[in-house]
Amino acid sequence: MITPLYANHPNPDNVDWKYSSKEEYLAVEKTLTDDVVFFEPFLVEDFFPKEMFDELVEILTSYKLDNVDFSHQMNKWEEGVQIPQKFIDYAVEKVKVLVGVEDVEFGYHMYAHHQITSEGRVPRLPLHIDHAPGPYMVDLHIGGNRDWGFVAGNTNFITKPNQAIICQPQFDYHYRPSWSNDDPAEYYQALFFHLINKNHWCVPNESPTQSRPKEINDRFKFGKLFRESEEFNNFAMQRRYMFDKLYLDEHAKIGLPPIPWSEIPTAADADIHQRKGVSPLSDLDKDK
Ligand SMILES: [Fe+2]
Numbered sequence: 001m002i003t004p005l006y007a008n009h010p011n012p013d014n015v016d017w018k019y020s021s022k023e024e025y026l027a028v029e030k031t032l033t034d035d036v037v038f039f040e041p042f043l044v045e046d047f048f049p050k051e052m053f054d055e056l057v058e059i060l061t062s063y064k065l066d067n068v069d070f071s072h073q074m075n076k077w078e079e080g081v082q083i084p085q086k087f088i089d090y091a092v093e094k095v096k097v098l099v100g101v102e103d104v105e106f107g108y109h110m111y112a113h114h115q116i117t118s119e120g121r122v123p124r125l126p127l128h129i130d131h132a133p134g135p136y137m138v139d140l141h142i143g144g145n146r147d148w149g150f151v152a153g154n155t156n157f158i159t160k161p162n163q164a165i166i167c168q169p170q171f172d173y174h175y176r177p178s179w180s181n182d183d184p185a186e187y188y189q190a191l192f193f194h195l196i197n198k199n200h201w202c203v204p205n206e207s208p209t210q211s212r213p214k215e216i217n218d219r220f221k222f223g224k225l226f227r228e229s230e231e232f233n234n235f236a237m238q239r240r241y242m243f244d245k246l247y248l249d250e251h252a253k254i255g256l257p258p259i260p261w262s263e264i265p266t267a268a269d270a271d272i273h274q275r276k277g278v279s280p281l282s283d284l285d286k287d288k
Helices: 022-033 050-061 085-099 214-219 224-228 230-254 267-272 281-287
Strands: 042-044 076-079 105-115 125-128 136-144 150-152 155-157 164-167 174-176 187-196
Touching: 022 214, 022 230, 042 085, 050 085, 050 136, 050 187, 085 105, 085 136, 085 164, 085 187, 150 164, 224 230
Parallel strands: none
Antiparallel strands: 042 164, 076 105, 105 187, 125 174, 136 164, 136 187, 150 155, 150 174
C-alpha cells in the first residue's frame, strides 16, 4: 500500500503542482504527519471485553433513529450519541498498545446506523481520504443483519460484532462497496472512535495542551476550521491529484470490490448535510 505522502511518491521530481506549491504542500503535510506512527490497517478480535461490549450495544441501539442526525452525504444515521467515559478511555488505551504509540488522545466518536430510508436513500461510502481529524481510527462493528465490507488501503475488511478495524483515515484511502440490495430490513451498525495526537491540527494554536513549534503555529490557524482553510483545501486537492491514480493502479491489481463511483453525494446533499426526523423504510412498513 502506498501511503499518500510526498516521500512515497514514485516520481517526486516530476509532480505537477497544480493545486498547491510544493513548499505549501510539504508544510501542511508536515502538520498532519509529525508525531504520527504509520501502519497498515488491521483487524482486532474482541475489541471490548464481552460484558462491556454488550453494555455498549444496549446503549447505542436504545436511541430512536428519528432522534439521531441523518447524514445526506453518506445516507446514514450518524451522531456522537452519549456513551460512558469508560468506553472512550478503554479505546484510547487499547489503540496505544495495539499501534505502539503513547501519543494518542480522544478526538470524537460517532455511532452509525445504515439502512434504506423511507425516502429510499441507500447507505454509501465513496472512495475518499478523510478531512476529518483522524491519524488513528477504530471502526467497531456493533451489529446488524448483513455484511458490509470496509476497504482501507488494500484490504477489504468484513467484520463481525466486536471486531474492529484500526486504520488511519487521514492517510488510508477508504470506501465501502455498493450496498447492492433493496431490502429495507437490512441494516448495519458501527461505532467510530476518531483519535488524535496532542499536536493534531484540530487542537487550536492557543490550547495549552499542544506543543507545536512556534514557526508552525505562526504560519497556520489551527483548530476545527483548519480543514476549511485554503492551505488545507489546496493540500487535499493536490494530494488526490498526485495519488489517486497510484491507488487505483494498485487497486486494479489486487481485485478488491469495485469502487462505487456512481454513489457520490451531490452538492445538495452536502448543503443539507445532517438533519433529524428521518425514518427507515422498514419501520414505516411495520406501522402499516
Ligand atoms: Fe472517511
